[in-house]
Amino acid sequence: MFEALAILLQFLSGSVMYSHILAKMNNVDLRKVRGGNPGSSNLWRARGWKWGAIALGLDYFKGTFPLFLFIATGLLSNKYAISLAALAGVMGYAFSPMLRFRGGKAVATTFGAWSVLTKWEAPSILGGVFAFFSLLKRRTMAEEDAFRVFLGLVVLSIYVAYRTFQGQLYILLFYLGNFFVLSIKHWKDWRKFFSRSRRF
Numbered sequence: 001m002f003e004a005l006a007i008l009l010q011f012l013s014g015s016v017m018y019s020h021i022l023a024k025m026n027n028v029d030l031r032k033v034r035g036g037n038p039g040s041s042n043l044w045r046a047r048g049w050k051w052g053a054i055a056l057g058l059d060y061f062k063g064t065f066p067l068f069l070f071i072a073t074g075l076l077s078n079k080y081a082i083s084l085a086a087l088a089g090v091m092g093y094a095f096s097p098m099l100r101f102r103g104g105k106a107v108a109t110t111f112g113a114w115s116v117l118t119k120w121e122a123p124s125i126l127g128g129v130f131a132f133f134s135l136l137k138r139r140t141m142a143e144e145d146a147f148r149v150f151l152g153l154v155v156l157s158i159y160v161a162y163r164t165f166q167g168q169l170y171i172l173l174f175y176l177g178n179f180f181v182l183s184i185k186h187w188k189d190w191r192k193f194f195s196r197s198r199r200f
Helices: 002-015 018-025 040-047 049-061 067-072 079-094 107-118 121-136 142-165 169-199
Strands: none
Touching: 002 067, 002 079, 018 040, 018 049, 040 049, 049 107, 067 079, 067 107, 079 107, 079 169, 107 121, 107 169, 121 142, 142 169
C-alpha cells in the first residue's frame, strides 16, 4: 500500500509546474521564451537569476519529496519501489497533467531523483559534466543544452554499470527509465545537434 502511495504522490509532486506558476505571477509566457520549455532555465532567462534559482530549487526538491519522507520514516524500504517512485516524479514533470501532459524537460527533477537513490554520487557526475560543458561554452543554443544532457547520461552509464555489477539492479531500472523519458523530451534537439555536427 505504501509503495503504491509513494509512487502516486511522487508523480503528483513532480507534476506541479513551479516554473510555470512563477512565470504566470510575473506575467511571462514561457512558451514564447527560447524553445518554449516551461522550466526553470527559461524562467531564469526571462526574469533573471533570482526567480530562476527559486524555480530550479523547487524543481529539484520535487524530485526528492515526498519520497524522502517515506524512506526516512521507514514506510518504504523496497529499492525497486523507491526507483519506480523516483521515476514517477520525473515522469510527472515531463508529462504534467497541469499542462495537458506537456511538461518540462525534467533535468532538475532528475537531479533530485538521483539524490534520493545515490545521495551525492550520481548528481555529482551529472553536475561535473554539465559544469565542464558550460566552461567550454557559456552561451549555448537549445540543441547544445540537450547534448549536454545526452553527454551526462552517457558518462553516468559507467557509474550505473558499476553499481549494476554490484547487484544493485534498481539503479539500472531507474537509469533506463530516466534515459527513456529524457530521450523523449530532448529527441528533437538531439537530432538538430547531431545533424549540425555532421555538416562541419
